[in-house]
Amino acid sequence: MNMSHDEEENSLSLSKFESMLKTNKVFFFDSEEFEDIILHYMDTGRMNLAKKALKLGLEQHPKSSGLKLVQVEMLIYEDKLDQAEKLLNDLYALEPTNEEIFIQRANICSKRDQHDKAIENLTLALKYTDDEADVYSMIGMEYLFMDNLELAKENFIKCLEQDDEDYSALYNVVYCFDFLDQNAEAIVYLEKFINHNPYSEVAWHQLGRQYYALKNYEKAVWAFDYACLIDEGFLGAYLEKAKSLEKLERYQEAIECYTITMELDDPTSYSLLRIGKCFEKLGNTEEALNFYLKTVHEDPLLDKAWIALTDFYIRQKNYQKALYYVNKALGIDNDNPLYWRRYANINQFLSFFEEAEVGYRKAFENGDVELDNFLCWSDVLYILGETEGAIEILTQAKELYANESEILYRLVGLNSTLLNEEVAEKELLEAVQIDHHKNYILKDLFPFVWKNERIQAILTNYKP
Structure with a gap:
């Protein structure tokens, strides 16, 4: 993997800084190098090293507003909000058009649950920033905290207009559409987005999810297909494509799709279980049973798999085996009324009427x-x-x-x-x-x- 020029410089600064700490010699770094070093340590959770770097940085560059803003960030991280605010006011007196001051003020307001005030500060930051996308995304998050999903959506959309590669903003836009039950509107938006970004596998995947929610499984398969073509390792897209194929009763294709997910990653109990169900739908009971048994071997605590075996044997009219497996499921989830109902039905078939009565009563007690x-x-x-x-x-x-x-x-x-x-x-x-x-x-x-x-x-x- 090739490093970018910036990453290479950053890596050199870090190794130089760490060798300085080991030898106790003092090396000179410019203030921006210090900022990168401190933020790297904060991002990786090594606060002691971040503090050491900040102390040395401020000794070498006592007037650097960039370092003081990093200090503010550290104070906010540690919940020392009053100290951070005081430092920001001093910086504001010197640099009233520095967008980072408004952004950090917004962070303080947000931590104090004053989301309206946070939005006011971020709106001011928009006047001075070169990175509008980031600020719109932050405004969107504040509206999310306030449960105002329409305005959150609006701001995430503005963020994507500035930077269409911000996938977290794209996920957030779709989250807002989902929450507002606007699947059709989401489709219109995503199709427009894809027109400008035809190779965005995330957008294709999200489009597939919207079609799936509207039960338009043909279109869902079509969208997931594109996501898989663009990124051949996109596990989630293969899984959802397989689910859509099941809905279309194209069980053989669904099996092939689930099999791909198991080649991309370790087999999951979910995929094994679904393959079993597909085989059973195709009338291949031998393979179905084989996959159900693989599922419980993979995840012995998956009650759904034990129930799949229960139902399999009910359909085979082998009630003794069905009873064995339903007891396994009840051992994992003892409060499930559907499991108790099966337990009762099976016992009734076997003429174990007292056990059947217990099952129906337990189903009722658990809400059936x-x-x-x-x-x-x-x-x-x-x-x-x-x-x-x-x-x-x-x-x-x-x-x-x-x-x-x-x-x-x-x-x-x-x-x-x-x-x-x-x-x-x-x-x-x-x-x-x-x-x-x-x-x-x-x-x-x-x-x-x-x-x-x-x-x-x-x-x-x-x-x-």
Whole structure:
């Protein structure tokens, strides 16, 4: 890698400075060399060396405003804001048009959460600076702190008009569009940006993300493709292209894309899992299982991978194995209602009704208020002979799902079982009015109630 002339000079200054510290000889540096040395040490977090360099710098150049501004930066870094402010006021008296003074004042205001004042100072800095892009970017950040995303976006766009290679500003612009739910506007902006910068892989990648958010997966693939062509090592673009291909059901191409990501970097559990899912969609169960097992080997704590294995075996109707794997997932995430629901379903298939009841209850306790959960839970309670418990569950469900015939037909059966005939008949009248066709629920779940003459009379006499 070739160094630029500036980098080479900087590197020489650093080695000269460090050999000076070792030998205790005093070498002369001009003030700008000192500034570069100090900022290098601050950037790399070596504050002791930065302070030594500042002290020596000010001894050799006591009047250098550049070094005093670096001193201000160090004081701000250490939260000595009052000292920094005093030093800035002295500098301002000498150099009222030095943009760096306004920028450092803005940094102090920002640290004090006075973002309005910070913006005032940065606006003054704009009058005197040669680097407008940087100042616009700083103004954008202050507006972000104030949650004013429209004005933040406006300033990051101005920054990019001055410097279209400032990728952090580009990410920030897109962040603002995303936050404001302006995907279509983001696309218009990015396409305009790409017209001027056709080789900006970051812009192509962000364009793909916007199309993906709008569910325009064809266009997303097209944009990610360009990002990958410009930068053949762009891992994120390959990943998102693969996700888009999955959405288009182009599973073989998606697999190829995920495979590239694993060649660019170590295989991730995410890519392995997605490849498994693609193979399963293609009907290649052997390869699917192979990749699911690779995933859990790669990341044994990835609950989603254990659930993929659970679902795989549910589809194969191998409930014993499914139960083994769902227990693995629950061992990692014990509060996931979807996992508890699977645990309950599997146990119900295996006729382990007590375990199934625990699963439905745990799913409910962890926030699952889906109709299906209530229905299956009450069915299992009825099988276990807990008819009153089943009624209680369905009464709760009724509060959430009024006029739901599947609840009412079950209540008819349960109340008839407990010989609450009047209640049962009232519920049956309600149920048939909502959905007469679903009376098969009674026939399937409560055959004795179905044969009851009074029940049959209500069903026969029903006229829509």
